[in-house]
Amino acid sequence: xxxxxxxxxxxxxxxxxxxxxxxxxxxxxxxxxxxxxxxxxxxxxxxxxxxxxxxxxxxxxxxxxxxxxxxxxxxxxxxxxxxxxxxxxxxxxxxxxxxxxxxxxxxxxxxxxxxxxxxxxxxxxxxxxxxxxxxxxxxxxxxxxxxxxxxxxxxxxxxxxxxxxxxxxxxxxxxxxxxxxxxxxxxxxxxxxxxxxxxxxxxxxxxxxxxxxxxxxxxxxxxxxxxxxxxxxxxxxxxxxxxxxxxxxxxxxxxxxxxx
Amino acid sequence: xxxxxxxxxxxxxxxxxxxxxxxxxxxxxxxxxxxxxxxxxxxxxxxxxxxxxxxxxxxxxxxxxxxxxxxxxxxxxxxxxxxxxxxxxxxxxxxxxxxxxxxxxxxxxxxxxxxxxxxxxxxxxxxxxxxxxxxxxxxxxxxxxxxxxxxxxxxxxxxxxxxxxxxxxxxxxxxxxxxxxxxxxxxxxxxxxxxxxxxxxxxxxxxxxxxxxxxxxxxxxxxxxxxxxxxxxxxxxxxxxxxxxxxxxxxxxxxxxxxxxxxx
Numbered sequence: 001x002x003x004x005x006x007x008x009x010x011x012x013x014x015x016x017x018x019x020x021x022x023x024x025x026x027x028x029x030x031x032x033x034x035x036x037x038x039x040x041x042x043x044x045x046x047x048x049x050x051x052x053x054x055x056x057x058x059x060x061x062x063x064x065x066x067x068x069x070x071x072x073x074x075x076x077x078x079x080x081x082x083x084x085x086x087x088x089x090x091x092x093x094x095x096x097x098x099x100x101x102x103x104x105x106x107x108x109x110x111x112x113x114x115x116x117x118x119x120x121x122x123x124x125x126x127x128x129x130x131x132x133x134x135x136x137x138x139x140x141x142x143x144x145x146x147x148x149x150x151x152x153x154x155x156x157x158x159x160x161x162x163x164x165x166x167x168x169x170x171x172x173x174x175x176x177x178x179x180x181x182x183x184x185x186x187x188x189x190x191x192x193x194x195x196x197x198x199x200x201x202x203x204x205x206x207x208x209x210x211x212x213x214x215x216x217x218x219x220x221x222x223x224x225x226x227x228x229x230x231x232x233x234x235x236x237x238x239x240x241x242x243x244x245x246x247x248x249x250x251x252x253x254x255x256x257x258x259x260x
Numbered sequence: 261x262x263x264x265x266x267x268x269x270x271x272x273x274x275x276x277x278x279x280x281x282x283x284x285x286x287x288x289x290x291x292x293x294x295x296x297x298x299x300x301x302x303x304x305x306x307x308x309x310x311x312x313x314x315x316x317x318x319x320x321x322x323x324x325x326x327x328x329x330x331x332x333x334x335x336x337x338x339x340x341x342x343x344x345x346x347x348x349x350x351x352x353x354x355x356x357x358x359x360x361x362x363x364x365x366x367x368x369x370x371x372x373x374x375x376x377x378x379x380x381x382x383x384x385x386x387x388x389x390x391x392x393x394x395x396x397x398x399x400x401x402x403x404x405x406x407x408x409x410x411x412x413x414x415x416x417x418x419x420x421x422x423x424x425x426x427x428x429x430x431x432x433x434x435x436x437x438x439x440x441x442x443x444x445x446x447x448x449x450x451x452x453x454x455x456x457x458x459x460x461x462x463x464x465x466x467x468x469x470x471x472x473x474x475x476x477x478x479x480x481x482x483x484x485x486x487x488x489x490x491x492x493x494x495x496x497x498x499x500x501x502x503x504x505x506x507x508x509x510x511x512x513x514x515x516x517x518x519x520x521x522x523x524x
Binding site: 149150152153154156157159163167168246248250253 | 321324325326344346348350352353354356358359360369370373374401402403421
């Protein structure tokens with residue numbers, strides 16, 4: 001590992017460790033009961049004790065999240081391309097889409113359960129309904145980012161709209177598309193969990209409800225740890241794909257213009 | 261073949277005849293250009309000089325065929341222009357290089373779009389870049405270059421497909437004064453070596469006079485031709501001409517024209 005990366009990782013890592021130590025000391029020092037706030041050590045023990053069960057439920061939530069997330073991309077990208085490509089569609093669909101976002105998707109969950117039952121489907125749909133919007137918005141913004149002179153230059157060379165789209169607009173938009181996909185990846189997990197809260201027979205959200213009912217507070221926190229890990233894994237999967245797909249100069253643009 | 265090269269080298273003549281251009285914005289008709297007539301002989305350098313919003317850029321997009329005039333016509337080598345005219349090279353104020361493509365590949369873009377022989381184009385592109393001092397930056401990305409270097413690369417891109425007309429829309433407008441002067445000298449040298457027809461749009465009086473064989477002075481909107489000057493200093497221009505009293509006379513004269521027109 002090079003020095004720069006070390007400098008970047010080390011401070012937050014030390015801060016995180018410090019926080020865990022402080023937490024542990026507080027719980028012990030003030031004799032906070034386990035059912036209010038378990039210590040990090042106690043949570044670690046709970047993870048070790050329930051390892052297999054946690055893994056199984058994490059797997060369920062992972063599949064739900066990924067399906068909703070994937071669906072969000074598969075639907076969101078073409079929709080964004082249509083919106084960016086047609087002024088008429090932009091005027092008709094885009095305001096509707098934005099207005100639809102004022103509906104809290106979490107509140108849709110009970111309705112989806114009524115329509116689609118207790119299985120995989122409602123969770124995937126809730127995850128999808130939250131995940132697809134950032135993809136659409138960021139892709140549309142990215143596609144509109146190509147400077148007019150760049151398009152004029154291409155047209156003067158005899159380039160067709162389709163060629164300009166593939167050769168220029170899509171690459172110019174790609175850092176923004178990935179920014180949207182990253183946000184979606186986090187949203188999708190939220191959607192899956194909410195679905196599991198409403199009605200489920202498995203998944204981390206379901207396990208949390210069980211732990212809550214049984215007053216197994218350390219297990220509740222163990223679920224939280226697994227959820228964080230799950231979110232991080234999906235996020236870094238996207239980062240990995242971005243790394244493989246985007247050429248270095250475009251990634252530099254993403255860092256400069258989007259992440260700050 | 262060599263015959264073809266010769267005619268290609270000379271560039272095309274540009275004739276603009278009674279051209280007018282109207283735009284409709286929110287139901288209101290705006291006249292950007294009104295009755296513009298001018299001639300750019302093949303292989304000569306013409307500066308179009310005017311204040312902001314005088315329709316200079318509109319004039320350029322008419323010559324490139326990207327837009328069609330509301331009135332009048334544009335003729336290239338005597339033929340009336342209909343639809344896009346792909347034998348042009350365009351340089352804008354912003355370099356519009358593709359950020360994810362190396363400098364050399366950016367320069368080769370026109371050859372690729374036009375499906376020309378890439379091997380030949382690569383050789384030409386490399387030569388053009390070397391000629392403007394970018395020989396050591398072929399594999400760099402645009403983001404790694406300075407503004408002046410990027411604009412040089414974009415000029416090379418405009419020239420790589422050997423267009424018969426080079427259209428430049430305030431190409432040095434975003435550069436600092438020193439870089440701009442250097443770019444003017446370089447452009448003048450490149451043009452003198454390989455005389456295309458150049459239409460150079462600017463709002464800088466000295467810049468217009470320094471390089472051009474002919475300066476067309478335009479009025480504020482609606483853009484009309486106020487007057488034109490033949491600049492007969494020998495080409496390629498020596499940097500000293502800026503100190504020549506005759507150069508100063510022309511510059512002062514144009515300034516006076518702008519004062520009369522209410523621009524200055």
